[in-house]
Amino acid sequence: MNRIKYSAYLDKIQKPEKAALLIKNHHVIGVSGFTKAGDSKTVLPKVAERALHEELKITVLSGASLGYNTDADLAKNGALYKRMPFQADPTLRKSINNHEVLYVDQHLGQTADMLQHIDTFKIDVAIIEALAITKEGYIIPTTSVGNSPVFAEKADKIIIEINRTFPESLIGIHDVKFLKKQPYREVISILQSDTRIGEPYIKIDPQKVAAIVFTEVPDCPAVISAPDEKTTAISNHILQFLEKEVEEGRLTESLLPLQAGIGKTANAILSGFTNSKFKDLTMYSEVLQDSTFELFDSGKLLFASASSITITEECSKRVFDNFKKYKDKLILRPQNISNSAEVISRLGVIGINTAIEFDIYGNVNSTHIGGTKMMNGIGGSGDFARNGYLSIFACPSMSKQGCISHIVPMVSHTDHTEHDVDILVTDQGLADIRGLAPVERAKLIIQNCVHPDYKEQLLEYFEEAYKLGGHTPHILEKTFSWHSHLKTYGTMRK
């Protein structure tokens, strides 16, 4: 099976070690990869290795998080000067919080535009995983498209990493359109999740291809814990709410296109739709997890559009061994199109994302522990929460044996403001805060979402603050006292 249909590339084939030498100290690198899918599995790890023995500090831009230990090794070996727009690695996270690595946490839909407009990040080398090369020398991506089109366009040199572990039947699921820079930006004419507007490959300048390497490493499999009591409760609250919306005529049984964030909670929520009353569902999301394929198999889901497929080993086998079954129901797009404000607002996406904590007025923190320590990043949650039809945020009401309440007086870091949040949900219940003033929201959130263990304590805060007046009552001296209490006494319980 010949994966390179463009013969001029044949003499560019190299060992990964050699290709990795194209990356020099101070370089800015754009790498394929979105939530562990379709990332560089041999060249970038070799770059990380080099940093053990030589002075090598680089800036790494990706689609979203990378798989395996790539980010960990880059960080551990001191190879990272700056990293953006997303990461989810525990070792890198530590380096970021220790000020060893600069991290720019960005809306995933906005990186491509930033690169088009400002030259702060002139890309020296793009490393892009490919399933195959077309006869024109263009790249057919694997399980993610991410920011690869803009990296390839802006880079001086391109390294292509051909991954033969993916079946060639994936060819055709991608839809790539390179958007022109303003003021020449065109309409992104997607009217439904399944609209195609581009080509099934990334058009590149073959002259820029400096190396081609082969890899036999599959995507780093997702590890998703099974739904538990809490995530099932959250899922049920959301389903009940949406059922009521249908009953009352605000939505139809096929709802509007769904987006779900990554991780256990989002996956459990989406899984819940398998046994729901809804039908003919569609997704317009950024990443597809196992639950998407469960929904396909159950006949609930008609079509899914995203920027990547990130699934468990078991699911991966099932999907890629029977890819014909799914192929015409899937599109993978560049992340500035999967997460485009224009398309998300036009389609009226229902965005379901997870929060680290939220506050009594509906502000959401999705990134910072205790207001200072970065967890992963905002990802695409803001792209969907701001511009979709419905913005749902979910988290457990309480965790760490009840020492942490995830609803607090004021979030210690704001990623999504009160203006961008419609529905808040925990295992305890759901609050629909659309059209409510802050004091109305506070009462509803405390009543519906907070764990009974913390209800009184939170109500006390609200009532004391309320007496002081103000549209959004707060006692500035006490807003973060719950976080401080946790730091000092190991619990938010007072």
Place this chain on the structure above:
Amino acid sequence: MNRIKYSAYLDKIQKPEKAALLIKNHHVIGVSGFTKAGDSKTVLPKVAERALHEELKITVLSGASLGYNTDADLAKNGALYKRMPFQADPTLRKSINNHEVLYVDQHLGQTADMLQHIDTFKIDVAIIEALAITKEGYIIPTTSVGNSPVFAEKADKIIIEINRTFPESLIGIHDVKFLKKQPYREVISILQSDTRIGEPYIKIDPQKVAAIVFTEVPDCPAVISAPDEKTTAISNHILQFLEKEVEEGRLTESLLPLQAGIGKTANAILSGFTNSKFKDLTMYSEVLQDSTFELFDSGKLLFASASSITITEECSKRVFDNFKKYKDKLILRPQNISNSAEVISRLGVIGINTAIEFDIYGNVNSTHIGGTKMMNGIGGSGDFARNGYLSIFACPSMSKQGCISHIVPMVSHTDHTEHDVDILVTDQGLADIRGLAPVERAKLIIQNCVHPDYKEQLLEYFEEAYKLGGHTPHILEKTFSWHSHLKTYGTMRK
């Protein structure tokens, strides 16, 4: 001059007092009006009057702020149950902060969609100011379009207030398109500020028109103080920055469409372009102030699109007496189109808005004094800041004889997160924080934007926080100590 071309309306003509009786207790009212322009000048004030003598609590939705004392009287007379999506009246502000009126502070571009999708606010009566009525019974608006199309569509009854103080030459400047509800939402096919996609009137069901009244009251004139030393310094910093962007090839001399918020600072910034090197400018904004017409007169501005025209008495005379001069350079649109995420992102708007305060990491507070007291509202700033090409926020570095620093450790309320802010500017200077990690931003903001009187104090906070680690260093116990200090000692100086 006959302003009503649809004869079936003639027997609907009533006195404002009588029309006002259509509004009943507990009603939800949708009124025209955006930043004082094109609002109800006789019927709504009569409703406010009625509340002095009878039980009358209503919910009032508008485009944005209303003129004269309408909001003040509604609040003072206890007529308001809930108000949204924006206000800027000192009396109403007090009622909101005293919990006498519920206020929902919303992105101005999103109210129409909310009304289309949820029925929390079923509109009983719409009151819409009109310049004239077409022969089909349709409404030609005056100086604003705002949310009038959706109010008219959703209302049970419509009261039309014909204002004969505006010249008929305004006919034709409006471009109204009613967007379908998702999943049938169409492309908003605006490719430039001057693209027309609709009709120059608001199409309504004539059967719903319950009353027509006449008014001879002009728009409440804007009062804009002249640029002072600080606003001129801010304007110059922005012009210098944009000039550099042009020099370095990131923008052309005609930049990209400009948006400017309302008020003295925004007006001064825009005025600054009159004597700049830029040419063939365009605006895609929500409100046009005096500065827009200065720019037209100076030949710098080719075209301006917005949802309203809010100008001073002097400017008003000049503009409306010579309207032919400006007519083909203007479009007024519904605010879900002037503030559409889709269009703003496609055109790459340069958004210039004002902040109450911002923090060392680039988060912006545009609404709350001391974290609790509502000033006006977020308005459309978020629509532009999130989705435009450049998001600029400006404020003075210091005010109240130096007792308040407008750059603080942490904003006391977040309206625009670090993810949505590109440029911060004060009279002291400008910080371009694009692509910077939080600690890089902090250093640059402290260096460039903070008044010398507060530099050391802020640097001290940052350095102490930095030692504690974390991607976004903070000392949660001290984040709001500046605001507390101000409350206790009347100054943020420690």
